[in-house]
Amino acid sequence: MPDKNGFPHFMLKEIFEQPQGLRDTIMPRISVQEGDVHIASEVRIDRHELRALKRINIVASGTSRHAGLAGQYMFQDLAHVFADVDYASEFEYRNPPIGPEELAIVITQSGETADTMAAQRLARKKGSRSIAITNVVNSTVANEADGVLYTHAGPEISIASTKAFTAQMAVLFLVSMYLSQVREQLSRESSLRWIDELTALPEKTEATLRCADTCRELAQRYHRFEDFLFLGRAVHYPVAMDGALKLKEVSYVHAEGYPAGEAKHGPKAIIDEDLPVVMIATCDPNDEGSKVRFDKSLADLRAYKKQGAKIIALASEGDNQIAKLADHTIFIPQAPELLAPILEIVPLQLFAYYVAVAKGLDVDRPRNLVKAVTQE
Numbered sequence: 001m002p003d004k005n006g007f008p009h010f011m012l013k014e015i016f017e018q019p020q021g022l023r024d025t026i027m028p029r030i031s032v033q034e035g036d037v038h039i040a041s042e043v044r045i046d047r048h049e050l051r052a053l054k055r056i057n058i059v060a061s062g063t064s065r066h067a068g069l070a071g072q073y074m075f076q077d078l079a080h081v082f083a084d085v086d087y088a089s090e091f092e093y094r095n096p097p098i099g100p101e102e103l104a105i106v107i108t109q110s111g112e113t114a115d116t117m118a119a120q121r122l123a124r125k126k127g128s129r130s131i132a133i134t135n136v137v138n139s140t141v142a143n144e145a146d147g148v149l150y151t152h153a154g155p156e157i158s159i160a161s162t163k164a165f166t167a168q169m170a171v172l173f174l175v176s177m178y179l180s181q182v183r184e185q186l187s188r189e190s191s192l193r194w195i196d197e198l199t200a201l202p203e204k205t206e207a208t209l210r211c212a213d214t215c216r217e218l219a220q221r222y223h224r225f226e227d228f229l230f231l232g233r234a235v236h237y238p239v240a241m242d243g244a245l246k247l248k249e250v251s252y253v254h255a256e257g258y259p260a261g262e263a264k265h266g267p268k269a270i271i272d273e274d275l276p277v278v279m280i281a282t283c284d285p286n287d288e289g290s291k292v293r294f295d296k297s298l299a300d301l302r303a304y305k306k307q308g309a310k311i312i313a314l315a316s317e318g319d320n321q322i323a324k325l326a327d328h329t330i331f332i333p334q335a336p337e338l339l340a341p342i343l344e345i346v347p348l349q350l351f352a353y354y355v356a357v358a359k360g361l362d363v364d365r366p367r368n369l370v371k372a373v374t375q376e
């Protein structure tokens with residue numbers, strides 16, 4: 001059993017290991033000078049097949065599926081390939097009309113989740129190629145895939161997945177960038193810019209971890225609340241989903257992740273002083289779409305404040321609007337939209353961890369959960 005290196009729990013240790021996990025996952029696969037992503041030997045699908053690709057089917061469970069949801073935005077924005085995301089446990093039931101010219105990407109920390117394994121087998125039986133993204137070398141899902149990309153996050157012991165999640169999103173970004181380079185959809189200039197942003201991620205994650213004390217204080221203040229609503233737009237919505245899942249997994253608090261725009265069509269009815277709202281309201285000032293979404297988040301915050309909501313917001317460093325509206329604001333370093341989720345999940349992991357600690361729960365071995373569900 002690995003050591004906790006002086007941390008009280010594996011979950012906290014693994015949260016703080018994310019900068020190194022990202023460094024080990026990203027740096028060996030990129031060339032900073034050329035701006036290239038070098039993963040052909042891991043993808044093991046030749047270039048003309050990747051050029052002919054019509055659709056990507058991402059299949060996974062739990063936190064890995066949330067990484068897949070973020071990957072969907074990366075594949076569609078960068079590589080302009082239609083990408084769909086499925087719960088592995090539901091995949092076979094929808095009898096997916098898939099076949100050649102389609103790629104199944106299965107994401108699994110353990111590589112042994114039965115639903116994900118079955119989904120990969122079904123996709124391959126229907127003629128689709130498959131790539132596995134996993135954290136365990138020679139796991140079953142890895143050994144049954146055409147291509148394999150390992151997340152080098154190191155062994156993940158705590159049942160709630162943290163460092164594997166950020167490494168999975170980094171790998172998905174690398175695959176979408178590689179695909180867009182193979183399909184000649186990314187200029188050299190853009191490639192170099194994205195490579196710069198990727199190399200800056202580990203340090204920005206280190207900077208984000210400095211919010212740990214703020215997250216502990218917020219957990220002290222909010223650990224008696226019984227319901228939470230996490231909201232995010234676009235690629236930030238999967239972060240809201242996983243923030244809610246972390247809280248459920250380790251602190252047994254009911255929490256829901258929801259697309260912020262969709263909240264107006266129902267959940268808004270339950271927002272009041274008893275339902276804290278966690279809003280991901282970061283903004284990339286170089287991205288017009290991001291600025292439009294930011295303004296919508298501001299309008300939401302104003303509306304929810306009128307309903308008496310207590311608001312915990314994630315904002316980008318340098319923002320001076322969100323903090324005027326939210327009860328509590330956690331600032332994270334600036335990052336482009338598609339990479340911001342890798343930073344945004346960190347405070348939500350820490351908040352869930354400290355709520356569980358404040359409730360005196362067994363953080364690493366939450367009740368009724370296992371690290372890998374090996375039975376369907």
Ligand code: BG6
Nearest residue numbers: 062063064108109110113161370
């Ligand atoms: C659950 C774990 O059993 O399986 C979650 O408790 C995890 O943390 C999910 O996200 C999926 O696991 P894997 O290994 O397929 O990513």
